[in-house]
Amino acid sequence: MRSVIDVMDLSVKELEELIATAEDIIADPDKYAEACHRKKLATLFFEPSTRTRMSFEAAMYELGGHVISMSEASSSSAAKGESVADTAKTVSNYVDIIAMRHPKEGAALVAANNASVPVINAGDGGHCHPTQTLADLLTIWREKKRLSNLTIGFCGDLKFGRTVHSLAGAMARYEGIKLVLISPVELKLPSYVKRNILEPANIPYRQTTDLEDALGELDILYMTRVQRERFFNEEDYLRLKDRYILTEEKMKKAPEDMIVMHPLPRVNEISVAVDKDPRACYFKQVLNGKYMRMALILKLLKEAGTI
Amino acid sequence: MNIDSIQNGIVIDHITAGKSMKLVHLLNLDRDDISIAIIRNVHSQKMGKKDIIKIDAELSVDLDVIGYVDPEATINVIRDGVLAEKKAIGRPKRLTNVIHCKNPRCITSVEQELQHVFVLRDDGYRCLYCETKAE
Numbered sequence: 001m002r003s004v005i006d007v008m009d010l011s012v013k014e015l016e017e018l019i020a021t022a023e024d025i026i027a028d029p030d031k032y033a034e035a036c037h038r039k040k041l042a043t044l045f046f047e048p049s050t051r052t053r054m055s056f057e058a059a060m061y062e063l064g065g066h067v068i069s070m071s072e073a074s075s076s077s078a079a080k081g082e083s084v085a086d087t088a089k090t091v092s093n094y095v096d097i098i099a100m101r102h103p104k105e106g107a108a109l110v111a112a113n114n115a116s117v118p119v120i121n122a123g124d125g126g127h128c129h130p131t132q133t134l135a136d137l138l139t140i141w142r143e144k145k146r147l148s149n150l151t152i153g154f155c156g157d158l159k160f161g162r163t164v165h166s167l168a169g170a171m172a173r174y175e176g177i178k179l180v181l182i183s184p185v186e187l188k189l190p191s192y193v194k195r196n197i198l199e200p201a202n203i204p205y206r207q208t209t210d211l212e213d214a215l216g217e218l219d220i221l222y223m224t225r226v227q228r229e230r231f232f233n234e235e236d237y238l239r240l241k242d243r244y245i246l247t248e249e250k251m252k253k254a255p256e257d258m259i260v261m262h263p264l265p266r267v268n269e270i271s272v273a274v275d276k277d278p279r280a281c282y283f284k285q286v287l288n289g290k291y292m293r294m295a296l297i298l299k300l301l302k303e304a305g306t307i
Numbered sequence: 308m309n310i311d312s313i314q315n316g317i318v319i320d321h322i323t324a325g326k327s328m329k330l331v332h333l334l335n336l337d338r339d340d341i342s343i344a345i346i347r348n349v350h351s352q353k354m355g356k357k358d359i360i361k362i363d364a365e366l367s368v369d370l371d372v373i374g375y376v377d378p379e380a381t382i383n384v385i386r387d388g389v390l391a392e393k394k395a396i397g398r399p400k401r402l403t404n405v406i407h408c409k410n411p412r413c414i415t416s417v418e419q420e421l422q423h424v425f426v427l428r429d430d431g432y433r434c435l436y437c438e439t440k441a442e
Contacts (some may be wrong), residue, residue: 083420127438
């Protein structure tokens with residue numbers, strides 16, 4: 001049974017197919033309005049993530065399917081001590097596909113190894129969040145009309161930021177990608193990501209702590225939030241959280257065709273005033289995420305022979 | 308130094324000097340019901356110094372554990388006092404319940420029944436679930 005735990009589970013060809021499907025959905029949504037008629041998606045969210053859950057639910061509804069949700073982990077069988085493996089086995093009897101979010105790394109893989117229906121990882125702790133990367137890829141494709149020959153600046157928490165690791169891995173498979181890694185020293189991209197992803201693909205990168213200095217050379221600025229939940233130490237979080245704030249003033253130094261992306265939610269790392277700048281694409285990412293989730297649900301259900 | 312030869316059992320040979328005690332621990336050989344001899348820092352033409360473990364019992368040892376601790380070690384199976392089988396080990400591609408993931412954010416930290424699985428990557432062993440590198 002095919003599941004998607006990491007975006008690297010998908011080949012470049014499959015990514016292109018998903019993007020093509022998403023583009024087709026955008027062009028002609030009616031064509032897909034009954035594609036998942038009478039099929040059910042379970043959204044198992046063991047930690048709160050309103051936007052990702054709603055995106056999956058909206059995706060399934062727009063495909064003509066139904067959604068069953070676990071209300072809250074605290075009031076579910078998980079609170080009674082049921083394992084992820086048992087939950088996956090049980091829920092497989094009710095639905096055709098599962099989207100799961102869990103605070104522990106590797107939980108989605110455990111679910112996929114035990115479920116009899118496809119599992120989509122909707123985020124497993126700080127590990128993987130493949131559908132966010134799919135949203136990012138569609139956004140880059142739609143805004144830049146290419147996935148190659150791009151200079152991407154990742155800014156903020158590059159240590160714990162799974163979206164950064166995941167997008168860097170996905171982009172490393174395309175030609176002519178350069179990275180600028182903008183972060184405080186304490187939140188630098190981990191060396192294993194450089195060694196396992198960037199260096200084998202010969203991706204040129206430079207590290208800096210200066211956002212303004214880097215802006216002029218970027219095609220894409222990917223901002224990230226410093227996430228309180230990834231810190232064991234509150235003091236470290238408070239010290240680092242406001243290190244980078246993108247403002248209208250700083251945007252004046254950015255190229256006219258640069259785009260600003262952010263996986264959201266933001267706290268204050270992008271000033272609200274930047275939202276009206278045509279280069280701000282983070283709310284488009286949200287919409288693109290829904291289309292890519294639709295494309296992925298369709299793909300996995302087709303491969304499973306369910307539709 | 309004389310160690311009696313064994314009739315039926317296993318000799319783990321060519322252990323890198325200093326690694327025998329870790330093997331004894333991980334193979335659960337430090338128990339009362341079997342006779343073992345741990346020979347440390349003996350001269351070896353090939354290795355300079357090496358350790359040897361002789362186990363005077365017909366038990367199955369986990370080759371993955373040996374391969375993880377010391378992939379260059381060899382196994383000699385002794386039956387009726389003669390060498391019946393000789394095995395090279397090598398580095399196993401996958402380790403199950405040999406080492407434990409120390410990442411408190413890993414799913415294995417909360418699901419007690421889950422096996423701890425490490426897979427061999429370019430830079431060493433990493434947890435199957437969270438990709439944390441084995442210490």
